[in-house]
Amino acid sequence: MTKSIIQNIAVVALLTSTSLFANQAIAGKVELTSSSAQEKMVLNAEGVEELQILPIDKIVPGDVVIYSNNIINNSDKSATDLVIVNPIPKHMEYVQSSLSCDASVGCNKLFSIDGGASFKERNQLFVTDNKGGVRVAYANEITTVKWILNQLTVNSKTELKFKAKLK
């Protein structure tokens, strides 16, 4: 009796723990790591100025930050239908045409102007101006960006990026 109860409890416990993990990215499986950097003109070893991506040293209004989301599939299964959503940080504004992903993996790029409630392709993102006319949204009206990836195979990684300017 006791043994069966213990077994039943163990099964329940296992089910419970699985259900907890069912809606979470499992650590060590598909990992999402965010980082920030900035572009700077730096003198290289030959004394020539070149554009480099460096850790953020100083950031003041008008500066552009490069945000990167690195995804690694450390699991033993392919990950499919990956959706990564990144709100544009407060005090920042999206830089036009800066949303990118690795060409080898490919992605669908979508944008939102309503805080992520809805997403559309960039040239389908319309707003109504104060005169009742309709126009394509400006870059600084974008609130959220989204990448959709079909698949990330086992032990592969990819990098997603966008730029934002500090207001």
Next chain:
Amino acid sequence: MNTLLKYFIFTVLLFELSLAKGAPAGTSITNRAMISYMSGGVDYNGTSNEVTDVVDQLIDLKMEWIDMSPIVVERGESQAILTFRLANIGNGEDRFVLTHAHDKNSTFRPKHSKLYQDSNENGVYDASDEQIHNVKLIADTTVTLFLLLDVSKFKSDKSAIVYESLQARSTMGGSSKSDSGAKIKVVKGLKGGVDSAMGNFKIFGYRLNLAHSAMVENQFGSNEAIRGAIVTYSIDLSIEGIGEIENIIIRDAIPKGTIYQSESLTLDGSSLSDGIDGDVGSFNGEAIKVNIGSMKQTKTVIPKQKISFKVKIK
């Protein structure tokens, strides 16, 4: 300058500067992404780490000379006032050292200068304004400054033009602290933390003098001002200093208790008609009017004009 116009300009400039806000120094900028995916038939979702960057302080300022119309100082006045506006267009608090310099292109050098802050923010210099040498401004704020220059020693007969500049320099070092006490770096904008503006004013070396006189002659041959006596009023025009004064129009009201004597108006002894016609004089029932035009004085030409008219004592 007209005080109301100064108030209007003050309000417009304040509104324009209030639109130029940047993220305040010390602000934390945080970024976090979310992910969802499917693996092995199971749905997963989660978030990234949070990335935080702190906004550093940008040093930037703008100094402007804001007198909208030419500043003219009459000979004999003791001071000239030039009005400037300093704006902190950076994203953090700053203290600016203020320095005044006399420009060598000036034709007169004021003796002393003092700088005042518009303490009561009324757009005009008055006794309640505080004398300063530096000023602290939080981001996106302005201060109006009055540069007072002592011109009491101006003696020349010629006009002079004076150029004076006012410079502001940031006192921020290489680092600062945010409101939360976090250390933030200081970055100087394109102006390097310094800006200046040049103002100017003109001192007139000449002015129009009017000398009034009256001569009484009564019916008994004396100069007693009795009823029926005729009074001849004269106005002598002359220029003090070197220069030309244009558009001179002289008006003089007939004194109460007297009756203007028709056709008595003269200019340099020549009769002027009372009506509005081809000559330069007229009488409208209350006052005489003579359009002198221009008078120009040089070192060799000394113009003088004399207007006279008669009234009878009632």
